[in-house]
Amino acid sequence: MSITSDLLRGHTDTIILRRLMHQDSYGYEINKYIQEKTNGEYELKEATLYSAFRRLEEIGWISSYWGDETTGARRRYYTVTSTGRKAYEQNMKDWEQAKYLIDALIKEGGE
């Protein structure tokens, strides 16, 4: 992993929500997805991912069900709830604002 996780911290929930808005999914798949999408530059540690699932389910942004795999390892699928969808939209707005603020605070120029 080349990019420090501190920079991605705070985005874990949004990343998960986004993926679940595309389709119901499960931990292992989401993890692989992130690695592929970022060409291995970033990966969520399993423990991080699964504890995020637990947190998000507790606050009602996602819900889960066991898949009906007849073969292979069992999978716990997650769905995003309507509350979760709203949270995603809000997080996106916050992110746009954060990008702007961070740029203002860390870039050259400006007294």
Place this chain on the structure above:
Amino acid sequence: MSITSDLLRGHTDTIILRRLMHQDSYGYEINKYIQEKTNGEYELKEATLYSAFRRLEEIGWISSYWGDETTGARRRYYTVTSTGRKAYEQNMKDWEQAKYLIDALIKEGGE
């Protein structure tokens, strides 16, 4: 504070370094600067700021000295070291990459 600190987390050090690259400064001033620059949208809590100073001084990115105020509250000034300068440049690169990665992971479009 309107923006969640989780999104700014990880940028505290860079914000401080940037400010010190402009001029030697001290905690209170940096705090006020951030509030003004962001129109009150964001503020570093004092404890956060001072513990960041301690951390950065420990790893040698900044160093400090007492100001020679003859009146008013004493000030501890901080300077950025050459190591700190390099760290700032690296952090900026990481941030540019992080922006790109985060956008790729949380935005619509893309399977």
Place this chain on the structure above:
DNA sequence: TGAATGTAACTAGAAAAACTAAGTACAACG
């Protein structure tokens, strides 16, 4: 005069998120 406000730094202890470092279980493949 003395109460409030502003400047300035500091601390102890708690919380949250992510981490390390495991373990369990099943399937496939050579």
Place this chain on the structure above:
DNA sequence: CGTTGTACTTAGTTTTTCTAGTTACATTCA
């Protein structure tokens, strides 16, 4: 039948930020 891949889980730790204070001096103004 040993290794690799899929898939989930947990215990305990680290790091950063937070809450909630304290101390100290200066100025303002009622």
